[in-house]
């Protein structure tokens with residue numbers, strides 16, 4: 001195996017030692033036992049490949065001899081969580097142990113049932129790591145090994161289950177940058193399709209298949225035409241032929257998703273229904289992101305098989321949300337972002353769709369998923385280094401004791417990620433006053449941390 005330059009893949013930077021290559025194969029091949037020293041070797045290789053901001057090197061595997069036909073791995077690093085390998089399907093499949101790839105070894109002691117007693121120590125909810133896993137395996141129905149792509153859904157924090165299709169939707173939204181909003185983008189025109197198209201074009205599922213060939217955004221496209229296109233493609237072995245339809249629906253009612261167009265309502269009717277993410281199970285808070293699987297039934301008829309819906313803030317800013325309470329919080333936060341900008345502080349808002357890591361020295365990391373995070377830097381005028389600050393915002397919506405208890409258990413973990421500010425949202429006459437207090441608290445905290453002198457109270 002060798003490390004090649006990403007910008008000049010013909011240039012070999014160095015060859016991996018035999019120990020390093022074996023460590024990578026044990027770490028990333030399904031069913032292999034990882035040795036204690038492997039982790040350090042793999043982390044060092046990943047660090048060479050990804051400097052924390054950009055990918056510098058790719059790892060080329062020598063299991064295929066043909067020059068130019070060698071499979072490659074790249075390194076990825078998300079907002080949170082460690083660097084990891086990602087298969088680059090466009091360069092072909094491995095003939096070595098990496099043919100059955102896993103991003104990280106399975107944790108030894110997976111606790112999925114009850115993490116109530118140990119807040120933050122659950123098996124974290126993570127994005128779908130490999131674009132090939134967007135497709136169902138052929139003969140689905142048999143239990144899938146590993147669980148990370150299993151159709152039973154993944155358990156993050158208790159009470160926050162996410163079915164597999166939901167996990168794919170969240171991965172797409174996060175990777176195409178819908179879960180992050182810089183203050184400058186607040187008044188930008190919504191250009192989500194361009195963003196999604198550009199993203200999909202860069203994702204390969206095989207040397208012959210890119211995500212842009214299966215992911216489409218126009219619900220009025222005839223199903224027969226879409227499936228005829230899918231049938232004509234060179235398809236990965238062991239995967240079922242299907243397409244993914246992603247759009248923002250105006251309304252969901254009685255099991256159908258509706259997109260209003262100048263030609264009238266376009267109706268998407270998934271055969272197996274629409275599942276919802278978050279606390280909004282009745283689907284009465286439009287608009288919605290909707291991700292549908294389009295395939296053929298047993299008789300060969302094209303159909304929409306199933307769909308997953310997630311509430312979005314608005315058509316203009318389709319930040320995904322968990323509940324109508326979060327919409328109230330988000331509206332306030334957008335206001336704060338505009339306001340502190342006048343004082344020279346530029347805030348970026350994050351909607352964590354997956355668990356965020358809280359590192360501990362000498363102990364396993366803890367995991368939490370705050371409702372929102374705000375990041376910003378100290379202003380130059382403050383005279384201190386341009387430090388990055390983080391506020392963690394939790395919406396306390398409703399009075400369900402079980403829900404409030406769950407929230408309170410994770411507070412301590414969230415406080416380690418940033419300064420925690422809660423916003424209580426309820427359906428009563430006191431909301432306006434609570435909103436005003438919340439606005440002033442967040443704005444004052446941001447100005448203070450950023451080093452902006454406050455002559456008068458906010």
Ligand SMILES: [Zn+2]
Pocket residue numbers: 061062063064071094095096097098099
């Ligand atoms: Zn290989």
